[in-house]
Amino acid sequence: MNISRYVKNLQNQLSAAAQASGDEAQAVAERLAPTLDASVRLLLLEVLSDAAAEITTDLAPGSVDVRLRGADPEFVVTAPPSASPDSADHESSPAESSLPEPGQDADPATARLTLRLPEGLKTQVEAAAAREGLSVNTWLVRAVSATLNTPPGAPAQPQKNSGHRFTGWVR
Numbered sequence: 001m002n003i004s005r006y007v008k009n010l011q012n013q014l015s016a017a018a019q020a021s022g023d024e025a026q027a028v029a030e031r032l033a034p035t036l037d038a039s040v041r042l043l044l045l046e047v048l049s050d051a052a053a054e055i056t057t058d059l060a061p062g063s064v065d066v067r068l069r070g071a072d073p074e075f076v077v078t079a080p081p082s083a084s085p086d087s088a089d090h091e092s093s094p095a096e097s098s099l100p101e102p103g104q105d106a107d108p109a110t111a112r113l114t115l116r117l118p119e120g121l122k123t124q125v126e127a128a129a130a131r132e133g134l135s136v137n138t139w140l141v142r143a144v145s146a147t148l149n150t151p152p153g154a155p156a157q158p159q160k161n162s163g164h165r166f167t168g169w170v171r
Contacts, residue, residue, distance in 0.1 A: 001048075001054055001072055002072050003041060003044050003071075003072055003073065004012060004071075004072075006040070007036070007037055007040045007041060007044075009140065010034060010036060010040055011033040014029050014032065014033055014036070014108065015029050017028070018030075019027070032113075041071065043075055044073075045064065045066065045068065048066045048073050048075075049066045052064040052065060052066045053076065053110055053137065054090060054110050056137075056141065057110045057141070059080060060080070060145055061080050061142055061145065062077070062078055062080035063077070063078045063134060063135070063136070063138040063141075063142075064076070064077050064078075065135045065138060070076075074122060076129075078133070078134070078138075084127050090157065116128050116139075125140065
């Protein structure tokens with residue numbers, strides 16, 4: 001997504017407003033316009049990230065992430081797993097089957113939460129999210145959803161059959 005046109009549009013609007021106020025205001029606007037670039041880009045990225053977080057909440061267990069490529073943001077959409085015709089023959093894990101579907105949540109609004117983690121645990125969370133190609137926020141939302149939707153008495157983590165641990169969704 002190219003946000004340069006939005007930044008340029010704001011700079012043009014500033015210039016047009018300054019023209020109506022005289023030469024001194026126009027000179028100030030000409031000096032301010034280039035400095036707006038970084039601030040406006042950061043603000044737009046923040047807006048896009050907040051929008052992606054809201055969409056992710058409604059789409060869980062799917063997700064929408066905003067990634068920065070060069071100077072422009074890019075959306076990465078991970079679709080929720082869909083039930084295929086042959087999936088009815090196979091049993092899904094309790095955590096997988098109990099993840100909320102879009103629209104099931106009674107409160108679709110998102111909330112901001114500050115979470116303090118020990119540095120070692122934070123590093124493990126970041127590594128787990130990276131292995132699954134997800135943002136840390138999306139990974140945490142999925143982990144919390146899966147944990148809260150696990151039936152009482154069911155193990156929170158799958159039993160290890162070998163030295164390898166696999167997580168994620170299968171389509």
